[in-house]
Amino acid sequence: SQVGEEAYTSQYVGKENTDGIQAISGATESSTGFKKAVNAALELLPAIEAKMPEVAVAKYAAVLPGVVAVTPIENENAVEAVKADGVGIVVVAQHVGYNEQSPVQVMVGISEEGKITGIKVVSCNETEGLGTQITEGSYLDGWVGKASGESASAISGATMSSNAVKRCVEKAFMVFDAS
Secondary structure (H helix, E strand, C coil): CHHHCHHHHHHHCCCCCCCCCCCCCCCHHHHHHHHHHHHHHHHHHHHHHHHHHHHHHHHHHCCCCCCCCCEECCCCCCCEEEEECCCEEEEEEEECCCCCCCCEEEEEEEECCCEEEEEEEEECCCCCCCHHHHHCHHHHHHHCCCECCCCCCCCCCCHHHHHHHHHHHHHHHHHHHHC
16 A cells, blocks of 8 residues: 555656656565556557647537637636637636535636637535536526626525626636736
8 A cells, every 4th residue: 555655656756757766665566566557657648648639629619619729828817718719718717606615616618709608617516406506507508698797597595606607707707808
């Protein structure tokens, strides 16, 4: 079990290969197995890196149809934001809902014309059956086509969760306006 501890795994951080990694005394077989797994992962790295742009685009296409390439945008209102030339932007924003310990994260696609093309809840730890209604298509579809300053109706009994989504959308439009 020592191969899972930081004292051993930290040897791999920042390395391009496993040369010079010291085995754990008394756990040579486990150390060797771990090292082989890291070497296998390193062999796959070029193929994974080559696919990363496609994976990113597929993620954003869920809320911004037509996106084929993206450029990152830095903005204090976004956890993550990208611009797709000729299509629009995608913003992941977060805001606290009912559960103050875990903010709601929402991905919003906004067309170049300033209309929401899609919206997806990325993270939601709200009350099951109430606040979690913000993840349902029936609620999220109400946001599509909205412009800055417009909003979907709040969910009865889940006002704080609905307001968290609304605030995330407002943050997305702040990023859109600044881009």
